[in-house]
Amino acid sequence: MPGKMTLSHAGFHVYDMPAMVDFYTGVVGLKVTDRADDDRICFLSADPDNHHQMLMVRGRETEIGKKHFNHMAFRVDSLAQVKEVYRRVKDHPGASDVSPRTHGNAWSVYFKDPEGNMAEVFVDTPWHCRQPFAEPIDLDKTEEEIAEDTLALLEKETTAEKFDEWKARFREELGLD
Ligand SMILES: [Fe+2]
Incomplete structure (x- = not known):
């Protein structure tokens, strides 16, 4: 059964709902779209096509630092938005492991939220290359410099191509054309 599916949301349990809601709204830039009266569950989004992109539920039991979620x-x-989130996250005392990277097909900033969950904010680049591919980038540089640095990395990658070419092949594989 071919067809397109878009990732809509992720959900996880939290210890400290107010601190986690503050982080994802004030620092990452999402809005609370709904929450239970007793704050047991909270829905957040920054996309009008998704009522929630993430939901947090009180009652986390796993210790912070134990692997349970990637x-x-x-x-x-x-890219300007990625740079902005990078600046805010870097300045936030609760965030850790702030790591700007390019996957060739994306410019990303990864970080851990105040409860140690890893999150990524990214923009697509115009290119694609075989994954996994992850190289550090300097998000303090200008957008032009970041693009130049990424192109220099992709020159060494034999699988690098235009994103549109990869998309066209995958559409065909999914039977969408
Ligand atoms: Fe990712």
Whole structure:
């Protein structure tokens, strides 16, 4: 059964709901779209097409630092937005492991939220290359410099191509054309 599916949301349990809601609204840039009266569950989004992109539920039992979850990723529209989130996260005392990287097909900032969950905010680049591919980038540089640095990395990658070419092949594989 071919067809397109878009990732809509991730959900996880939290210890400290107010601190986690403050982080994802005030620092990462999401809005609370709904929450239970007793704050047992909270829905957040920054996309009118998704009522919630993440939901947090009180009652986390696993210790912070124990592996239970890898990461969730928010796509934004511009490199300027990624740079802005990077600046805010870097200045936030509760965030840790702030790591700007390019996957060739994305410019990303990864970070851990105040409860140690890894999140990513990224924008697509115009290119694609075989994954996994992750190289550090300097998000303090200008957008032009970041693009130049990424192109220099991709020159060494034999699988690098235009994102549109990869998309066209995958559409065909999914039977969408
Ligand atoms: Fe990711």
